[in-house]
Amino acid sequence: MDGAAFCTLFRKNRLLCSISGIFEVYKMKTIQLTPSCKDYLWGGEKLRTEYGIQSELHPLSEAWMLSCHPDGPSYLPDGSTFQQYINTHPGCLGTHCEKFSEFPVLAKLIDAKKDLSIQVHPSNEYALEHEHQYGKTEMWYVLEAEPGASLYYGFTHEISKEEFERRIQDNTLTDALNAVPVHKGDCFFIPSGTLHAIRKGIVVAEIQQNSNVTYRIYDYGRLGADGKPRQLHIPQALDVTLREPPKAQDFHGHLAQCDYFTVDAVEGDFEDVCDETSFTSLLVLEGRGTLTETATGESLPIRKGQSLFLPAGTGAYAVTGTDLKCLRTRV
The missing domain is CATH 2.60.120.10 (Jelly Rolls)
Incomplete structure (x- = not known):
């Protein structure tokens, strides 16, 4: 190749690289994510019929809208997982996330046609020691609530560990729980250790830590898909539950605020x-x-x-x- 031909080829390659760079600069950065979905026995069909979530599952109980958790990742339009995107785009989470060893947030839509179990989530310290993943602080934003709908949110008064265990055993636990009527637009912040349960007729958006550790305390005697009573986690719940009313929080104008979201x-x-x-x-x-x-x-x-x-x-x-x-x- 003579010098003139080389220069011509070089200029063409520079032009192609420049054009490619322009397209890269002006490529849209926002990503629409597709959720993983869950068919827990208490769910309904509103996520499909009213929120447009596409899934073959029935019931359609949860949609994990923003998730890197292996139990239910979110997906990009090309079929890759959200975690794969994060791995190949350093800095995409921002400087505030540098202190975390993994993506800190998981966001869900939840449709409770029936009552969820009465449950609790452990702290980071307890979960890391016993479950080898982080604990779970979360918040709920109520999207829909049927007339008369309510949820359980902590206790009406402080009780001892002994009373807590006795009430679990003699099925009087709900007598000591704080049952709160709910309406569209209500918000609840649920620190780890807070006993809680979404009840029937409620749809919520849940923002939580990136964790899937739940300790069931009471499940109404329901049977799972295997025909056996669903597993309870009484010893763990006795260890981690805050046996007191929920505390008022000041989020400085936000719906909710903590280290994770x-x-x-x-x-x-x-x-x-x-x-x-x-x-x-x-x-x-x-x-x-x-x-x-x-x-x-x-x-x-x-x-x-x-x-x-x-x-x-x-x-x-x-x-x-x-x-x-x-x-x-x-x-």
Whole structure:
């Protein structure tokens, strides 16, 4: 190859690389995630019929909308897992997540057609020692509640460990529980160790630690898919349960805030910035519209029942549409 031909080829390759770089710069960064789903015996069909979750499972009890947990990962449009995306995109979670050894958050939609078990989740310390994964602090945002719906949230008064064990044995535990009427828009923060149960007729969005450790205390004598009573975890529950009423929390204007997540409900059109400190997760709870990134100029249609992940550093974005309501989570 002579010098002139080499120079011509070099210029063409530079042009192709430049064009490729332009497309990379202006490629939309926001990702729509597809959930893993669960068919626990207490679930209903609202996640399918009202939130557009696609699954062949019946009932459709839970959709894990933002998850790296091996028990139920979320997926990208190309079929890869959310964890695989994180592994190949260093920095996408933001500087606030550098202190965690794994992705800190798991977000779900939950449809309780029947009562869930009365249960508790352990602290990090207990779970790491006994279960080899982290404990679970969580929050619920009530999306739907049938008239008269309620949930269990801690105790009405402080009780001893001995009384707790006796009430479990003689089936009087619910007499000491704090039964709270619920309505659409209510929010509950549930630190690890808090006894709780979602009851029938409620749909919630749950933001929680990235954990799947649950200790069942009472399950109404129900049988599992194998025809046997579902497993209870009484010794563990006696170890970890806070036997007291829930404490009031001040989240400084947020729905919930802890080391693992900060959650806000955003209604209508809004503009926001996803900076280098944290990713942004958006669960679209109502309505439909468009998400537009300022830096790329790219847009994505959005609707009720979708989960969107904006990598840290995405920059400014705008959400516009009709009757929109989103649950926004950051670290």
